[in-house]
Amino acid sequence: ILLHDVTIHQLFSTERDDFNSIFSSLEDKGQFDGQLNFSLSFNQKIPFDVKAYKVNGDLNQNFRYVFLFKLKDITDIEIDPLEQKAFIKVSDTSSRNKIDLITSYEELERLKEDFLSSVSHELRTPLASIIGFAETLKNDPNLPKEIYTEFLDIILTEGKRLAATINDLLDVSQLYKEKTTLQLRNVELQKLVTNAYEQFKPLATKINFGIQLIEKPIFIQADENKLQQAINNLVSNAIKFTPGGGQVSISLYEIENDYVIEVSDTGFGIPEKDREKIFDRFYRVERPGMEIRGVGLGLSITKKILDLHGYKLEFESEVNKGSIFKILIPKKL
Numbered sequence: 216i217l218l219h220d221v222t223i224h225q226l227f228s229t230e231r232d233d234f235n236s237i238f239s240s241l242e243d244k245g246q247f248d249g250q251l252n253f254s255l256s257f258n259q260k261i262p263f264d265v266k267a268y269k270v271n272g273d274l275n276q277n278f279r280y281v282f283l284f285k286l287k288d289i290t291d292i293e294i295d296p297l298e299q300k301a302f303i304k305v306s307d308t309s310s311r312n313k314i315d316l317i318t319s320y321e322e323l324e325r326l327k328e329d330f331l332s333s334v335s336h337e338l339r340t341p342l343a344s345i346i347g348f349a350e351t352l353k354n355d356p357n358l359p360k361e362i363y364t365e366f367l368d369i370i371l372t373e374g375k376r377l378a379a380t381i382n383d384l385l386d387v388s389q390l391y392k393e394k395t396t397l398q399l400r401n402v403e404l405q406k407l408v409t410n411a412y413e414q415f416k417p418l419a420t421k422i423n424f425g426i427q428l429i430e431k432p433i434f435i436q437a438d439e440n441k442l443q444q445a446i447n448n449l450v451s452n453a454i455k456f457t458p459g460g461g462q463v464s465i466s467l468y469e470i471e472n473d474y475v476i477e478v479s480d481t482g483f484g485i486p487e488k489d490r491e492k493i494f495d496r497f498y499r500v501e502r503p504g505m506e507i508r509g510v511g512l513g514l515s516i517t518k519k520i521l522d523l524h525g526y527k528l529e530f531e532s533e534v535n536k537g538s539i540f541k542i543l544i545p546k547k548l
């Protein structure tokens with residue numbers, strides 16, 4: 216099978232030998248024996264025994280190496296759909312060819328159902344508002360100016376909400392690819408924290424919204440856009456889940472080994488039963504009697520961005536008293 220512009224690194228991964236050593240072996244010894252894992256979606260890997268040979272003679276004009284693949288026993292296949300959990304359970308020796316995929320299947324079904332439920336609601340609701348108010352404006356061009364302006368504002372707000380949902384879906388799709396690259400550059404932390412404060416200040420008119428910054432400038436190597444997105448997500452959540460009269464604060468300070476960006480609030484808090492799941496994709500804390508907008512991707516995206524940077528995300532929370540989220544950025548990476 217010949218694939219245009221696809222390298223072997225994109226199709227296969229290897230546990231023991233990197234590809235440089237494989238090709239070095241081919242050049243020096245003329246052959247290679249080992250194992251390669253064919254990479255599928257959801258981080259599923261199918262193992263093959265591999266024999267590779269360096270091509271000599273006339274064929275070398277078009278092909279440099281020949282790889283022969285033999286599929287290993289099915290019980291050796293490793294599947295890790297959510298990247299952090301081992302879902303395969305191999306039965307005893309009397310039924311070695313049976314793999315228990317129930318846990319993985321149920322988890323994938325939950326993800327699918329949560330995805331369809333959350334996304335369909337978050338797409339349908341703003342679309343209904345946009346269409347409804349647009350039709351009203353079209354059918355009644357003589358509406359009073361203040362009502363006309365109000366309807367336009369609603370259309371604009373719902374359009375932005377729709378765009379945010381779509382952006383989250385695109386972001387989480389991109390971030391969970393195996394090879395996500397960061398655009399690292401010299402970034403001032405004070406600037407990122409101040410940007411978040413200025414962006415959300417107009418939306419925080421019903422709460423006390425504050426900011427505290429360390430005086431000396433702090434510069435780090437980071438992907439500025441992605442780190443800004445992570446900070447914004449934490450601030451957005453804090454404001455979203457803090458009732459009127461409450462308090463939200465963004466702080467930047469340093470401790471012995473880390474710089475710390477802290478977002479604290481006096482909001483609803485996170486129930487204990489939900490704390491292990493809040494970073495899962497499409498997971499939303501149920502709050503009876505409340506309509507909480509969003510598809511449950513904000514914290515998942517934030518956690519993934521920080522993991523990619525090598526930063527830590529810690530939090531503590533108490534129901535009806537509030538939450539504190541901390542981004543810990545090592546002074547030396």
